Amino acid sequence: MFKEPIGATPLDPDELEGLKFRHITTRGQLDELEQANIEQGLQWLARSRMDVLTDAFIRTLHKRLFGDVWKWAGTYRLTEKNIGIDPIHIAVQLRILLDDVRYQAEHNVYPPLEAAARYHHRLVQIHPFPNGNGRHARIAADAFLEKQFGHPPIEWVDGFDLQADNERRKAYIAALRAADGGDYDPLFAFIGVGQR
Numbered sequence: 001m002f003k004e005p006i007g008a009t010p011l012d013p014d015e016l017e018g019l020k021f022r023h024i025t026t027r028g029q030l031d032e033l034e035q036a037n038i039e040q041g042l043q044w045l046a047r048s049r050m051d052v053l054t055d056a057f058i059r060t061l062h063k064r065l066f067g068d069v070w071k072w073a074g075t076y077r078l079t080e081k082n083i084g085i086d087p088i089h090i091a092v093q094l095r096i097l098l099d100d101v102r103y104q105a106e107h108n109v110y111p112p113l114e115a116a117a118r119y120h121h122r123l124v125q126i127h128p129f130p131n132g133n134g135r136h137a138r139i140a141a142d143a144f145l146e147k148q149f150g151h152p153p154i155e156w157v158d159g160f161d162l163q164a165d166n167e168r169r170k171a172y173i174a175a176l177r178a179a180d181g182g183d184y185d186p187l188f189a190f191i192g193v194g195q196r
Contacts, residue, residue: 012079015130018071031163033069038135041065045143052143053098053105055091058128061140066132077130084127097122105148112149113193114184116141121179121187135163154191 024030041064050057063074076090085093101119104110110118120141127133142153158168175186188194 012130015070015072015077015079018130020069020071030069034066034132034135037068038065038139040068042139045139052140052147053102055094055098058094058098058123058140061143062129062132062136065136065139066129070131072130073132074129076128079130081127081130084125084133090126090128093126094123094128097126101144105144111193112145112151113154113191114188115149116145116151116154117179117184117187117191117193119144121176121184124176125180156191 019030021033024033041061044064045061048057050060059074059076066073076087077084078087080087084090097119101115104115104118109115120137123137123140124133129136138154138156145151145153156172163169171186171190175190178184178186
């Protein structure tokens with residue numbers, strides 16, 4: 001139904017059934033609808049007092065970002081994807097991640113941008129939801145930066161649309177794949193670690 005950009009997670013037929021608007025037939029239409037929902041979600045986030053390092057926040061954030069578009073928003077995926085861990089392990093691995101990130105932040109294990117990059121990568125690697133994981137993880141990392149460190153958000157897009165196929169998206173996907181192999185330097189360079 002939709003032509004996915006490079007590195008995007010394809011939706012299976014059951015997940016596509018969760019689309020609340022049947023008139024949507026192109027990726028562009030879906031992106032517009034999701035972007036409008038994301039804008040509303042960001043308004044909610046600006047007012048939210050939730051602890052950003054909890055399972056409840058992770059699920060609520062996803063629902064606020066995508067819940068007007070997808071019935072399954074805020075619900076962990078139940079199917080295998082081209083990326084991500086086995087769905088049966090999502091809740092446990094997410095809890096471990098959140099506990100690790102909280103400890104690292106409280107003990108200043110990493111500088112703020114590096115901590116956010118590592119958090120973002122691991123959240124994408126877990127891939128908790130059927131779709132929207134990259135956007136959700138970028139927003140979650142920015143919320144973590146702001147709430148935990150009082151740090152401004154990361155300049156993820158640098159004037160580009162990370163949902164579209166372009167050089168910035170390719171660099172982002174390559175940086176995440178390098179981090180999968182333990183090399184975080186491309187991800188740090190992508191977000192400007194050491195340049196601020």
